[in-house]
Amino acid sequence: MKTISSANMRELDRRAIEEFNIPGDLLMERAGQGVAEITLDILNARMADTVLLIAGTGNNGGDVFAAASFLAEADMHVTVWICGSKQKIKGDAEYHLKKMIRRGIHPIEVAKDEDLSLERTPAVIVDGLLGTGAKGAPRGFMNELIEFINEEARRSFILSIDIPSGVDADTGIAEGNAVRADLTATMCLPKTGLIRPEAVPYVGNVEVIDIGVPDILKELAPGNMEAELIHRANLRVPHRSNEAHKGSYGHVLLIGGAVGTAGAIAMAARAALRSGAGLVSVLTPEEIYPIVAQAAGPEVMVHPVPHLEKLTLDFSKDWKKVTAVCIGPGLQPNPELIETLLQQCPVPLLLDAGALCVSPDQIAQAKCPVVLTPHPGEFERLFGVPVTDRWAQAKAASDQTGQTVVLKGAGTVVATPDYKLGVNMSGNPGMATGGSGDVLAGIITALLGRGMEPFEASITGVHLHGLAGDIAAEDLTQESLIATDIIRYLSEAFRMIRFS
Numbered sequence: 001m002k003t004i005s006s007a008n009m010r011e012l013d014r015r016a017i018e019e020f021n022i023p024g025d026l027l028m029e030r031a032g033q034g035v036a037e038i039t040l041d042i043l044n045a046r047m048a049d050t051v052l053l054i055a056g057t058g059n060n061g062g063d064v065f066a067a068a069s070f071l072a073e074a075d076m077h078v079t080v081w082i083c084g085s086k087q088k089i090k091g092d093a094e095y096h097l098k099k100m101i102r103r104g105i106h107p108i109e110v111a112k113d114e115d116l117s118l119e120r121t122p123a124v125i126v127d128g129l130l131g132t133g134a135k136g137a138p139r140g141f142m143n144e145l146i147e148f149i150n151e152e153a154r155r156s157f158i159l160s161i162d163i164p165s166g167v168d169a170d171t172g173i174a175e176g177n178a179v180r181a182d183l184t185a186t187m188c189l190p191k192t193g194l195i196r197p198e199a200v201p202y203v204g205n206v207e208v209i210d211i212g213v214p215d216i217l218k219e220l221a222p223g224n225m226e227a228e229l230i231h232r233a234n235l236r237v238p239h240r241s242n243e244a245h246k247g248s249y250g251h252v253l254l255i256g257g258a259v260g261t262a263g264a265i266a267m268a269a270r271a272a273l274r275s276g277a278g279l280v281s282v283l284t285p286e287e288i289y290p291i292v293a294q295a296a297g298p299e300v301m302v303h304p305v306p307h308l309e310k311l312t313l314d315f316s317k318d319w320k321k322v323t324a325v326c327i328g329p330g331l332q333p334n335p336e337l338i339e340t341l342l343q344q345c346p347v348p349l350l351l352d353a354g355a356l357c358v359s360p361d362q363i364a365q366a367k368c369p370v371v372l373t374p375h376p377g378e379f380e381r382l383f384g385v386p387v388t389d390r391w392a393q394a395k396a397a398s399d400q401t402g403q404t405v406v407l408k409g410a411g412t413v414v415a416t417p418d419y420k421l422g423v424n425m426s427g428n429p430g431m432a433t434g435g436s437g438d439v440l441a442g443i444i445t446a447l448l449g450r451g452m453e454p455f456e457a458s459i460t461g462v463h464l465h466g467l468a469g470d471i472a473a474e475d476l477t478q479e480s481l482i483a484t485d486i487i488r489y490l491s492e493a494f495r496m497i498r499f500s
Contacts, residue, residue, distance in 0.1 A: 001228055001230075001231040001234050002221075002224065002228050003190045003191060003192040003223060003224045004189050004221055004222065005192060006170055008221050009132060009187075009189065012213055012217055012221055015217055016212075016217060024092045026212070027211050028095075028096055029096070031187050032066020032067040032069065033066065033067070033070050035161055035185050036066075036074070038183070039124050039126060040074055040076070042124050042157050048124075049076050049077050050077045050121075050123050050124075051076055051077070051124045053079070053081070053126040054083065054127060054128060055083070055129070056130055056131070057082070057084045057085070057089050058133070059092070059093055060130065061082065062089075062092050062095075062097070064161065065080070065096040067161075068080050078105055080100070080105055080107040081109075081115075082108070082110065083110060083142055084109070084111070085109060112141065113144065121156060122152075123157060125149055125152055125158050127159065127160040127161060128160075129145060130142070131161075132162050132169035133169075134168075134169075135168065137175040138165065138166050138176055149165075150177075150180050157183075158180065158204075159182065159185060160184045160185070162185070162191070163184065163186070164203060165179045166179060166202075167179075167199055168193050170193050171196060172193035172197070173193075173199075174198075174199075178202050180201060180202050180204075181202060181203060182204040182205070183204045183206070183207060184205070184207070185207045187211050190208055190229045194229070195411065195423040200410045204428075205427075205470060206229060208229075208231060208233070226420060227391060227422070227423050228420050229422075230414070230422045230426075230462065235500075237497060238276075238447075238450045238451060238452065247321070248278060250450045251281065251322050251323055252280055252325070253319060253322045253325045254325075254445065255284075255311070255326070256327060256328055256330045256331040256355075257282075257288050257329070258354075259287060262284070262288040262291040262292050262330060263330070264329035264353070265329045265331075266295035266300075267442065267487065268442035269297075269302075270295075270442065270484075270487050271438070271443050272443070272446040272449075273300065273446075274443075274491065275446035275447060275490060276450055277445075277446040277450065279301070280300045280301065281302075282301070283311065284308070285308045289304035308331075309332075309337060313344065315344065315345065322449075323348075324445050324449035325345055325350070326352065327351060327355045328355030328356065329438040330354070331355055332354055334357065335358050338357060339358055342365070342366040342367065342368070342370070347448075348369045348370070350373065350441055350444055350445050351363075351371070352441040353437065353441075356378045360383060360397070364403070369403070370401070370404070371405075373444070375437060379393070379407060382397075383397055383400075387407070390411065391421055393407070398415035398417055402417055403416075403417075404454040404458050406444070406458050406461075411424065411425065412462045412466075416458075422462075424459070425466075426462075427469050428470055428478055428481075430472075430480075431465075433481060433482055433483055435482070435484070436465075436469075439486045440462065440465045443464055443490070444457050444458055444462075463497075464493045465493075467492075468486045468493040469486050472485040472489040
């Protein structure tokens with residue numbers, strides 16, 4: 001999904017109002033309704049009904065007032081704070097303020113520390129303090145309100161409207177205090193600052209609310225030329241035909257495992273199964289074969305290999321029906337084996353973990369499409385430089401190798417030659433757990449095996465992976481999340497993409 005600047009978003013609003021005669025208060029009402037719907041989903045998941053909405057005196061405040069009206073209509077326990085005097089609120093925001101008051105919600109003006117008291121801790125805090133036009137560090141009491149929100153984040157879910165207050169909507173930089181949101185609900189199109197690496201500590205997940213700006217205006221709006229947001233509304237997984245059989249959905253081969261890391265290849269295999277691969281085969285050292293076979297499950301065809309470091313594959317005979325290969329989960333580095341595969345593999349090849357042990361030049365000479373899935377440490381080992389600029393370095397690595405690069409971590413970046421970067425904002429800190437990367441490798445491999453192009457398979461895979469992790473964390477908490485939980489919740493993630 002394209003991202004745009006704050007100035008271009010203001011121009012979109014102006015044209016929708018002036019050229020398409022859409023009232024500004026209606027656009028604001030739709031924004032508030034979208035915020036309210038997201039808030040209700042969060043409250044329902046927590047079996048709670050208390051929400052604190054904090055407004056500034058600009059248009060973001062108007063979104064807060066509209067959302068508060070919808071939430072009150074849904075019988076939620078609503079409290080609204082205004083940072084400043086409500087006398088400063090004008091235009092469409094004032095219209096929705098008065099509408100909210102008529103509904104019986106009377107906002108509280110907060111201007112000093114003593115005002116920041118609550119009868120009970122809200123399940124959700126909605127941050128509508130500063131909008132996309134705000135520049136520079138927050139000043140005055142706004143600073144203290146932001147600190148209050150961040151302190152309450154230990155007990156409350158934080159939802160920011162359009163951009164976390166204190167973050168620049170174009171650069172993603174916080175020059176002072178900034179709200180650390182769990183989720184940011186942005187209007188119409190995501191703002192470029194939301195996906196910048198600098199914004200990762202503040203943004204959380206990103207949801208895009210349709211406020212009714214005509215599609216033609218969104219299509220014509222200039223987008224950021226470097227990167228786009230990976231969003232489920234733009235993702236598609238291959239359709240499953242009524243006439244299909246197991247061979248229709250690919251036969252993927254996964255190679256890896258070692259003493260002490262047998263679980264890695266087993267999790268990758270199970271993730272590939274849960275991602276729709278018709279057949280999954282595993283080659284693993286014979287000394288860990290019983291462990292892998294049991295952990296991977298009866299659906300996976302596990303083959304013991306006496307000397308994995310001397311493995312040879314005959315793609316014209318034994319493995320002629322394989323549609324994608326993954327090598328690396330749990331594997332000890334073996335440059336000779338990887339070099340051979342790069343030259344002999346006739347189908348898409350994913351290199352993960354222990355397989356990231358050859359030079360970029362060797363990868364560039366591969367005879368097949370390759371997907372690389374390094375975390376920052378593996379990236380440094382492979383390309384010889386520490387990761388200091390995720391966007392630029394992922395793009396440079398892709399250009400150098402001519403292949404698709406998935407630079408993992410918060411705000412995973414997917415790069416492929418001659419195209420914009422894809423930036424993923426699904427996922428959560430609970431996914432920083434052993435085996436999570438192996439699960440991702442299995443998901444992407446399954447999608448490659450089902451016929452998706454490497455870039456499409458990669459952006460779809462990273463988003464599914466993060467989405468499944470988010471659903472799992474909602475049920476289990478981030479603290480209790482483990483890698484196999486991501487596999488368990490993949491079905492829900494696929495459902496969300498299919499019906500977006």
